[in-house]
Amino acid sequence: MQSLDDLLAEGVRGRRVLVRTDLNVPLDKQTGAITDDGRIRASLPTLEALRDAGARIAVAAHLGRPKGAPDPQYSLAPVAARLGELLGREVPLAADVAGEDAATRAAALGDGDVLLLENVRFEAAETAKDDATRGELADRLAALADVYVDDAFGAVHRKHASVYDVAQRLPHYAGRLVARELDVLTRLTTDPDRPYVVVLGGSKVSDKLAVIEALLPKVDRLLVGGGMCFTFLAAQGAEVGGSLLETDQVDTCRRLLAEAGDRIVLPVDVVCAADLTADAETTVVPADAIPADLKGLDVGPRTVEAFGRELGGARTVFWNGPMGVFELAPFQDGTRGVARAVAAVDGLSVVGGGDSAAAVRQLGLDEDAYGHISTGGGASLEYLEGRQLPGLAVLAD
Ligand code: ADP
Ligand code: MG
Numbered sequence: 001m002q003s004l005d006d007l008l009a010e011g012v013r014g015r016r017v018l019v020r021t022d023l024n025v026p027l028d029k030q031t032g033a034i035t036d037d038g039r040i041r042a043s044l045p046t047l048e049a050l051r052d053a054g055a056r057i058a059v060a061a062h063l064g065r066p067k068g069a070p071d072p073q074y075s076l077a078p079v080a081a082r083l084g085e086l087l088g089r090e091v092p093l094a095a096d097v098a099g100e101d102a103a104t105r106a107a108a109l110g111d112g113d114v115l116l117l118e119n120v121r122f123e124a125a126e127t128a129k130d131d132a133t134r135g136e137l138a139d140r141l142a143a144l145a146d147v148y149v150d151d152a153f154g155a156v157h158r159k160h161a162s163v164y165d166v167a168q169r170l171p172h173y174a175g176r177l178v179a180r181e182l183d184v185l186t187r188l189t190t191d192p193d194r195p196y197v198v199v200l201g202g203s204k205v206s207d208k209l210a211v212i213e214a215l216l217p218k219v220d221r222l223l224v225g226g227g228m229c230f231t232f233l234a235a236q237g238a239e240v241g242g243s244l245l246e247t248d249q250v251d252t253c254r255r256l257l258a259e260a261g262d263r264i265v266l267p268v269d270v271v272c273a274a275d276l277t278a279d280a281e282t283t284v285v286p287a288d289a290i291p292a293d294l295k296g297l298d299v300g301p302r303t304v305e306a307f308g309r310e311l312g313g314a315r316t317v318f319w320n321g322p323m324g325v326f327e328l329a330p331f332q333d334g335t336r337g338v339a340r341a342v343a344a345v346d347g348l349s350v351v352g353g354g355d356s357a358a359a360v361r362q363l364g365l366d367e368d369a370y371g372h373i374s375t376g377g378g379a380s381l382e383y384l385e386g387r388q389l390p391g392l393a394v395l396a397d
Pocket of ligand 1: 203204322325357
């Protein structure tokens with residue numbers, strides 16, 4: 001796999017470089033303002049290096065899930081503005097992805113200029129199943145540049161035109177973020193320092209079963225919180241009240257507990273409320289006795305302590321998925337407590353997952369206290385599952 005340094009060593013002054021980045025930031029539903037610019041900031045090392053070396057840069061990115069057609073709600077306009085502020089130079093936004101406006105603007109770029117293409121998912125071809133449809137868009141994207149740099153780690157698990165097909169059409173390189181993510185994931189899967197502790201949370205156990213199956217044989221402890229813990233608790237025969245429960249996964253959780261119950265650590269107490277509101281009245285109950293009229297919405301203080309003890313002795317930690325509904329103040333403490341314990345780890349600590357990374361920032365924790373905060377939730381999970389990721393495979397070719 002060729003790196004950005006390989007490209008810089010070739011020399012890029014005056015060359016046209018198409019950079020696929022992950023700028024899929026959360027927006028405030030009311031105002032449309034960016035609520036967390038972490039991914040934009042994570043794209044800077046590659047873009048700054050190319051800019052400083054005099055490349056003529058066209059950036060391709062997606063935002064949200066528009067339905068394959070232009071939709072102002074998903075325009076990259078706010079992202080172009082923020083990227084411009086961070087780069088200290090104006091970043092114009094093309095009116096289309098790889099149409100007339102993009103082509104005209106890309107042709108007019110000067111050395112060190114940065115152009116942002118409009119949301120690649122405004123083209124239905126971006127995510128099309130069939131190769132020829134994606135290929136037609138990839139041809140137009142490839143025509144904008146001489147070389148391709150993939151820095152969109154959060155999208156490398158997608159066989160999309162701007163991630164996969166375009167890399168087949170141009171000399172291709174891995175950007176700094178992709179290289180860094182790969183380095184960290186390799187350390188998590190190849191001979192990690194022990195004890196190796198994985199903390200999983202988030203909403204759905206079905207999203208994470210594959211990674212649990214893949215990691216269980218490798219870890220010393222798997223700590224389970226978030227909405228997914230209730231399916232495990234139910235598998236142990238606990239009453240989970242109105243908490244999230246995936247009844248079709250109970251048998252699988254029961255099998256995992258039978259196979260590796262000594263390594264799986266479940267919550268001992270749970271913060272409950274009748275409703276999911278910012279001013280909800282909460283009660284803490286034992287994890288095996290949640291009243292029928294209440295929902296478990298965060299792990300309790302004794303659980304945070306127990307998880308903290310496990311994390312305190314760890315040398316390698318991977319954390320994915322908030323411990324509770326951290327978006328609302330009454331259900332933040334579990335995530336904050338675990339986030340602090342992960343930050344204090346003496347060794348490699350990795351946070352994966354969009355919501356987990358957002359939680360770290362939203363709860364005011366110091367990002368620099370972590371070994372690495374991954375920008376790609378789905379991509380890092382699929383990598384840890386041992387799956388081949390199309391966007392990485394094509395870069396290695
Ligand atoms: P990540 O993006 O870090 O991989 P997920 O997307 O899997 O994380 O899950 C994040 C979501 O899980 C958050 O929106 C959070 O509110 C939700 N969540 C966490 N705990 C619970 C719970 N007990 N009940 C319902 N939802 C929960
Ligand atoms: Mg998420």
